[in-house]
Amino acid sequence: MDKEQAKKRIEKLKAEIAHHRYLYHVLDKQEISDAALDSLKNELFKQEMEYPELITQDSPTQRIGGKPLAKFKKVTHSQPMLSLYDAFSKQDMYDWENRMKKILPSQEFSYYAELKMDGLAMSLRYEAGIFVQGATRGDGKVGEDVTQNLKTIDAIPLVLRRPSERELKVIGLDDEIIKKFFYAFDRGVIEVRGEAIMTLNVLKELNEKYAREGKALLANPRNAAAGSIRQLDPKITAERKLDFYAYSLITDLGLTEHEQEHELAKLIGFKILAINKFCKNIEEVIEFHDFEERNKDKVPFECDGVVAMVNDLALWPKLGIVGKGPRYVMAYKFAAEQVTTKLLDVLWQVGRTGTLTPTAVLEPVRVGGVTVSQSTLHNMDEINRLGLKIGDTIILERAGDVIPKVVQVLPKLRIGKEKNIEAPKQCPICNSEVVRVPGEVAFRCTNKECYAVNMRSMSHWASKGAMDIDGLGPKIIEQLMKIGLVRTFADFYKLTLDDLLPLERFAQKSAENLIAAIDAKREVELSKFIYGLGIRHVGEETAIDLANHFGNLDNIKNAKLEDLEKLSDVGPIMAKSIYDWFSNPKHLDLLDELKNNGLKIKKIEQKDKKLANKIFVLTGSLESFTRDEAKAKIRGLGGDVSSSVSKNTDYVVAGEEAGSKLDKAKTLGVRVLSESEFLEMIK
Ligand SMILES: [Zn+2]
Numbered sequence: 001m002d003k004e005q006a007k008k009r010i011e012k013l014k015a016e017i018a019h020h021r022y023l024y025h026v027l028d029k030q031e032i033s034d035a036a037l038d039s040l041k042n043e044l045f046k047q048e049m050e051y052p053e054l055i056t057q058d059s060p061t062q063r064i065g066g067k068p069l070a071k072f073k074k075v076t077h078s079q080p081m082l083s084l085y086d087a088f089s090k091q092d093m094y095d096w097e098n099r100m101k102k103i104l105p106s107q108e109f110s111y112y113a114e115l116k117m118d119g120l121a122m123s124l125r126y127e128a129g130i131f132v133q134g135a136t137r138g139d140g141k142v143g144e145d146v147t148q149n150l151k152t153i154d155a156i157p158l159v160l161r162r163p164s165e166r167e168l169k170v171i172g173l174d175d176e177i178i179k180k181f182f183y184a185f186d187r188g189v190i191e192v193r194g195e196a197i198m199t200l201n202v203l204k205e206l207n208e209k210y211a212r213e214g215k216a217l218l219a220n221p222r223n224a225a226a227g228s229i230r231q232l233d234p235k236i237t238a239e240r241k242l243d244f245y246a247y248s249l250i251t252d253l254g255l256t257e258h259e260q261e262h263e264l265a266k267l268i269g270f271k272i273l274a275i276n277k278f279c280k281n282i283e284e285v286i287e288f289h290d291f292e293e294r295n296k297d298k299v300p301f302e303c304d305g306v307v308a309m310v311n312d313l314a315l316w317p318k319l320g321i322v323g324k325g326p327r328y329v330m331a332y333k334f335a336a337e338q339v340t341t342k343l344l345d346v347l348w349q350v351g352r353t354g355t356l357t358p359t360a361v362l363e364p365v366r367v368g369g370v371t372v373s374q375s376t377l378h379n380m381d382e383i384n385r386l387g388l389k390i391g392d393t394i395i396l397e398r399a400g401d402v403i404p405k406v407v408q409v410l411p412k413l414r415i416g417k418e419k420n421i422e423a424p425k426q427c428p429i430c431n432s433e434v435v436r437v438p439g440e441v442a443f444r445c446t447n448k449e450c451y452a453v454n455m456r457s458m459s460h461w462a463s464k465g466a467m468d469i470d471g472l473g474p475k476i477i478e479q480l481m482k483i484g485l486v487r488t489f490a491d492f493y494k495l496t497l498d499d500l501l502p503l504e505r506f507a508q509k510s511a512e513n514l515i516a517a518i519d520a521k522r523e524v525e526l527s528k529f530i531y532g533l534g535i536r537h538v539g540e541e542t543a544i545d546l547a548n549h550f551g552n553l554d555n556i557k558n559a560k561l562e563d564l565e566k567l568s569d570v571g572p573i574m575a576k577s578i579y580d581w582f583s584n585p586k587h588l589d590l591l592d593e594l595k596n597n598g599l600k601i602k603k604i605e606q607k608d609k610k611l612a613n614k615i616f617v618l619t620g621s622l623e624s625f626t627r628d629e630a631k632a633k634i635r636g637l638g639g640d641v642s643s644s645v646s647k648n649t650d651y652v653v654a655g656e657e658a659g660s661k662l663d664k665a666k667t668l669g670v671r672v673l674s675e676s677e678f679l680e681m682i683k
Contacts, residue, residue: 006051010059012413013044017060030219032408034118034304035336036395038086040410043340071232072144075135077123078191079250082140083324084307084331088366090286093308096330097282100310100319103327112258112311113288114247114276116331118302119197119225122150122244126190129160136229146229152238153196155245160185161269171263177254181264184251192265194246198224199300202241221302243301246270258309275299278311285332293334293369305333335369337399340410343392346377346421348428349484350450356423356434356443358383359484360394360406368398370498375404376484380423380441387411389418403483403502429454429487431586454488455481457534461489465540466532467524470517471510479503489532490590492518493597523600526553535581537574545569546578548640551604553591557582569643609638610682617645619662620655622675633682645670653678 001009020037023029041060048055055061087093097109123143125133134150135143150156162185168178184190198221206224207217218224228240246265248258255261262272275292279285289306296303310319310328319327345361358377365372375396377383386409388394393413398404423443427434432447445451455478462472472492480486485499495518500511524532530553531543538546549567550556556578564575581587616634618627618641625633630653631641645652645664652665653673665672673681 001047001050003051003054006047007054008415009413010044010047010051010054012415013040013047014056014059016410016412017041017044030223032395032410033338034222035338036340036408038336039339039395072136072146072230074138075123075133075143075145077135077141077143078125080140081121081123081137081143081193082321082326084329085325086305087330087332088335093282093286093330093332100327103319104315107315108281109315110281110311111279111285111308112262112276113279113285114307114309115273115292115299115303116305116307116333117195117197117245117273118222118304119195120222120229122146122194122196122229123250124150124156124192124194126160126192128187129162129185129190131156131158131160144230148234149229149231149237150196150244152234153242153244155243155271157269159269160190161267163264163267167267168264171260171267172257173255173260173264181253184253185268189251190268191250192246192268192270193248193250194244194265194270196225196229196242196244197221197301198228198240198242200302201300202243206240244271245273247272247307256313258311258313279308282308289332289334296334303334305331307331335366337368338395338397338407339365339367340393341365341396343388343390343394343406345390346383347374347484347487348424349481349487350427350429350445350454351482352451352478354444354446354448354450355379356427356445357484358421358423359487360388362394362396365396367396367404370398370501371496372396372398372404372498374484375406377406380443383421384441389414389420391415391418398502458486458489458492460534461532462492466528467521468528469521471514472517476505476514479505488590488593490593490597490599493522493594493599522598523602526551526601526604529553529601530556533581533587536577538578542570542574544635545640547604548635548638553601557588557591604638611637611639614639614650615648616641617643617649617652617661617665617670618655619652620658622653622655622678624675624679630678637682651678 017037017040020030020032020040023031044059045061048059048061085096087096100109101107121137123135123137124131131151132147133145134147134156135145137143151158165178168181173181198218200221203218203221203224210217218227224240225242228237228242231237247262249255249261249265253264255264259278262276266272277288279288285306285308292303292306308330310316316326316328321327342363343360344363347359347361348356349359351357357379360375360377362373362375377388386394386406388406388409391414393410394406395408395410396404397407423434423436425434426432427445427447427450430445430447430450430453432445432450434443435446436443455474458477458481459474461467462469462477469492477486480495483503485495486492495515497511497515500506500514501508506514525547527540527544527547530538530546531540545567546556550559559579559582561575561579564570564578565572567575570578611634616639618630621627622630634641642649645661645668647668647670649665649668649670651671651673652661653675654662655675662672
């Protein structure tokens with residue numbers, strides 16, 4: 001993208017993000033998921049990094065929150081409630097640690113890792129141990145006073161619990177800190193921060209109740225929590241049964257570790273997450289993240305990642321704040337289930353009944369932990385329902401282990417160059433005419449054999465005599481065709497583990513096995529390759545002859561009809577069939593695709609071989625070999641075997657009871673070898 005295009009894209013992204021932010025933060029409404037919005041923000045951030053001169057003050061990347069609603073009293077936070085930076089991969093986490101090591105080179109870092117709850121961040125103020133004020137985050141500096149509503153949450157203590165000195169010593173506080181703590185507890189201020197959440201069970205119960213009462217349902221736990229806390233009537237908040245977990249004490253008590261903040265919060269009466277964990281290095285944080293990601297459905301609330309904090313509080317001021325957030329904290333997100341990406345093209349596949357089904361070709365993108373570059377669009381109906389055009393920015397979803405799908409188009413991001421999607425006039429597989437079925441939205445290839453022929457050609461390619469790809473049988477091929485992952489056998493070589501994992505019949509192991517089986521056959525013999533193409537009349541024998549005679553694919557491709565006819569065992573019909581196959585532009589495209597997708601043909605070292613270019617005819621029976629073994633031996637040494645003697649024949653090998661071929665050889669003056677002479681020659 002050049003600067004001019006980037007500028008336009010940035011403007012569009014900013015407007016779109018601002019719209020969704022307003023809905024989300026100010027009105028507690030949502031048109032697209034958090035993950036999809038994050039994805040847009042991420043793109044904006046990247047574009048701005050590319051062209052920093054295009055960053056403006058009104059960019060969503062330059063501020064940290066929405067405006068508080070006018071109806072609540074405003075509260076200025078004693079310390080700003082900062083945003084967190086996000087990491088999306090292991091590498092991002094290592095990069096983060098390396099950035100900190102640049103500032104503190106000789107420092108070893110240990111961390112406190114916490115589940116990142118998806119709720120509403122709150123700041124609670126206690127004076128002399130009494131809850132006096134609770135505020136939302138707002139724009140990070142100024143929030144909203146929601147004290148009355150927070151008082152309805154049982155998990156928030158109205159009066160702090162007074163811990164014993166012994167309890168404080170157990171969590172590692174020394175006498176001086178304990179003194180400081182009791183002063184703040186009895187006469188000063190203690191500020192606690194944490195997350196107000198709605199558990200999934202409560203959400204379910206409430207929605208069942210609202211459904212019975214014919215009321216609007218709550219969209220998701222985060223919105224439900226936010227909406228509940230911002231009720232002007234505390235009775236409604238109370239009915240929502242919110243929960244609260246503390247995760248930091250921001251009053252400076254002289255604590256030395258972040259972990260102590262959690263322990264102390266617990267001692268003064270807050271719920272903390274027992275799952276949170278001290279990690280002695282970044283690897284342990286990554287392990288914790290991976291484990292919790294796999295088990296995120298087992299916690300009773302929604303969470304979208306792990307927050308890792310440098311545990312040693314003395315390092316925080318040294319690491320400082322950078323931009324919108326602290327350098328000593330990182331949110332390591334779980335794989336998003338929705339992302340935005342672009343629709344690059346639509347390819348058409350012919351199904352079992354001849355119906356053309358569209359496949360979206362996408363700008364490759366990570367979603368749900370895998371990379372996706374295509375996705376089925378099912379039919380024209382689906383395209384119309386989505387209002388999809390080529391070039392559109394779309395929302396792609398891969399939730400759990402299901403096939404990725406395009407769920408929404410973002411039409412406001414269009415630039416006017418998007419193209420309508422039309423069914424092809426000719427079948428992309430067989431070139432036959434495509435017709436629209438009267439009264440249906442479906443398009444069909446008029447060639448009744450189209451699917452069967454294509455299916456057969458793919459099975460043939462993978463079969464034993466050809467590429468011999470283990471586990472790629474007709475059932476699997478059909479399944480892959482159905483969702484548009486393969487259209488021709490060239491597509492086999494594009495398959496990835498990520499493509500297979502969401503499919504039925506594929507577990508991790510079987511998916512790995514198939515990919516390995518395909519990879520194992522990425523370099524093939526020319527004869528098998530030619531046989532695999534499924535050229536009419538060309539069997540394994542002929543394929544071997546062609547390979548031996550021409551030596552490489554280009555020679556066969558460029559062979560004239562006469563050249564092919566001259567070949568022993570290739571009659572005029574077969575020669576024509578081969579010639580026609582290689583004259584078809586579709587087939588030439590297929591050959592290019594195979595090459596581009598990483599399929600290699602082994603070089604035949606003809607010149608170095610003993611019997612290179614020698615033509616043999618076998619007659620009579622040999623003692624040491626069967627006829628087929630002898631043929632294989634000759635071909636293995638670069639020679640060719642013909643069934644009839646001509647003046648082109650170099651040798652006739654005569655075994656017991658040799659027949660008319662021997663006579664013909666003598667007539668033509670072709671050299672005749674006895675079995676022992678032949679054995680000597682091939683030794
Ligand atoms: Zn067709």
